[in-house]
Amino acid sequence: MEAFVQLYERHIACEESELLPLAKRILSELELDHVGRSMRERRGIHAIDGLDQQASRVG
Numbered sequence: 001m002e003a004f005v006q007l008y009e010r011h012i013a014c015e016e017s018e019l020l021p022l023a024k025r026i027l028s029e030l031e032l033d034h035v036g037r038s039m040r041e042r043r044g045i046h047a048i049d050g051l052d053q054q055a056s057r058v059g
Contacts, residue, residue, distance in 0.1 A: 023032060
């Protein structure tokens with residue numbers, strides 16, 4: 001389990017330091033919103049009122 005946690009933490013760090021900044025440069029806010037919604041739906045996470053608008057402003 002510890003090895004899994006370490007791998008997942010590295011995965012998240014890569015997403016936050018490399019992939020998210022790249023996505024913000026090449027995708028529109030609408031496209032970023034669509035990606036976020038799609039990821040939440042796949043994980044069964046329902047949007048919280050105002051979360052989508054707030055998330056697009058973060059960063």
